[in-house]
Amino acid sequence: MTSNPAQGSALSGIRILDLTRILAGPWATQIMADLGAEVIKVERPDGGDDTRSWGPPNVTDDSGKDRGSAYFHSTNRGKKSVVIDIAHPEGQRALRALAKSSDVVIENFKVGGLAKYGLDYESLQQVKPDLVYCSITGFGQTGPYADRAGYDFLIQAMGGLMSVTGQRDGTSGAEPMKVGVALTDILTGLYAVIGILAALRHRDATGEGQHIDMALLDVQVATLANQAMNYLATGKSPTRLGNSHPSIVPYQAFEARDGHVILAIGNDGQFARFCKVAGMPGLAEDPRFATNPERVRNRGALIAILQGVMSGRTMDDWIARLNAASVPVGPINDVERVFEDPQVKSRGLRTAPIDSEGAMLQGVASPLKLSRTPAIPPKAAPDLGADTLSVLTDLLDKGEFDINELQAAGAVVLKGNQQ
The missing domain is CATH 3.40.50.10540 (Crotonobetainyl-coa:carnitine coa-transferase; domain 1)
Incomplete structure (x- = not known):
């Protein structure tokens, strides 16, 4: 050496x-x-x-x-x-x-x-x-x-x-x-x-x-990761979905009253907690949306409902309420806001x-x-x-x-x- x-x-x-x-x-x-x-x-x-x-x-x-x-x-x-x-x-x-x-x-x-x-x-x-x-x-x-x-x-x-x-x-x-x-x-x-x-x-x-x-x-x-395996499993090339995820719903950007937030719900428990915070607890029991595979199949109907709800509150309101309920959510920061973020500073x-x-x-x-x-x-x-x-x-x-x-x-x- x-x-x-x-x-x-x-x-x-x-x-x-x-x-x-x-x-x-x-x-x-x-x-x-x-x-x-x-x-x-x-x-x-x-x-x-x-x-x-x-x-x-x-x-x-x-x-x-x-x-x-x-x-x-x-x-x-x-x-x-x-x-x-x-x-x-x-x-x-x-x-x-x-x-x-x-x-x-x-x-x-x-x-x-x-x-x-x-x-x-x-x-x-x-x-x-x-x-x-x-x-x-x-x-x-x-x-x-x-x-x-x-x-x-x-x-x-x-x-x-x-x-x-x-x-x-x-x-x-x-x-x-x-x-x-x-x-x-x-x-x-x-x-x-x-x-x-x-x-x-x-x-x-x-x-x-x-x-x-x-x-x-x-x-x-x-590093195509899951997208490569999605093709190998189905024989179909994945397509562009904007900010949506091909296998998880809801997992995308939503427009709040004063800007956009990211909602990253990875399991059914998180979705149920989100629905409770959003004032729609029954949505988590709807057969179309109760499980992630069903939410993926019924993506269009669910996203239309959620976008209408998300636009009713401010970014900060959603972030505070959902974080308190352990639902993954966050703002879309520009780089200036990144370096001002308290976690990044810490x-x-x-x-x-x-x-x-x-x-x-x-x-x-x-x-x-x-x-x-x-x-x-x-x-x-x-x-x-x-x-x-x-x-x-x-x-x-x-x-x-x-x-x-x-x-x-x-x-x-x-x-x-x-x-």
Whole structure:
């Protein structure tokens, strides 16, 4: 195991060489950084990770200094930034040395894209047999689409998610819709972490490394969950239902007197309690609505009745009454209201991470709460090349590498010298 200053954290002692950019890969490495792994993010000299320029909006620190795009900060906290030219032979040599001293390499280049640099799994396995190497692509390392570029929006469409997201056909605004965040990328990042942790467990038990092949399309199909099984069970493709649920009723948005609330009734007992609060206890005894399967079959009739009732009270009135009766209900918050929610505040999800120079920024906390090995205190995403000198000084063999020569050759760029 390699050394790491985050002693006592779950992944203390794990070093990750991060050759990813945009979202799926950086999301995976951010999670592992939260858990104490040392993540060395390798960025190109001409601007670094693409998302550094994906603004506005940009983040400012407590002194008012612009620290780059909010998008970049959303997925790169807790990492070290090293600028190395992957196309330069000396840059490749330095990267191979960094890989040899790392536990994990993670990359999201096109299939075969790193082989010409000697940075693919087969090449690095020769210098470090116990290396865990994770590749993230749109379609995987094999199959007829392997050479295609894959993006979240495209995969949400091809993987079926958009076919079940959006208003039902025949209603206003009906069309397939993407999710409001790049969910396939996020889910792929999560699965990549699971795969990496499993491979590290295997390495610790056997001394063997391995290659992890993660594909956005695979993840999207796998996470269709009940919708996929609904098709496999019936042979019928699920359709868009707006905010309704295909298998649970009532489980959707309703319009109250002054806005919308979500009613998420998951069992017959909750439905009976709802009917009592709504002043219609007999509705729960109606054979058409007494059980969830009957409510699904008679969805149209029930929703028409409930919408008429729900519109008679305010959002706050419904939320107070139904929560008191243990009926799941809640408002549809915009993001401002999310961060003002007392539960969100209590859980500490809004943070003020500090960067390597002591400046304070705004940020979002890790949701992982481990009693023995909690996530480390949040550290802000790094400036481009902020750690090039320190990482190379610490990890490269001084007998084999001269950092000044690497810089003069253009193989690496120290902070302040980026193009």
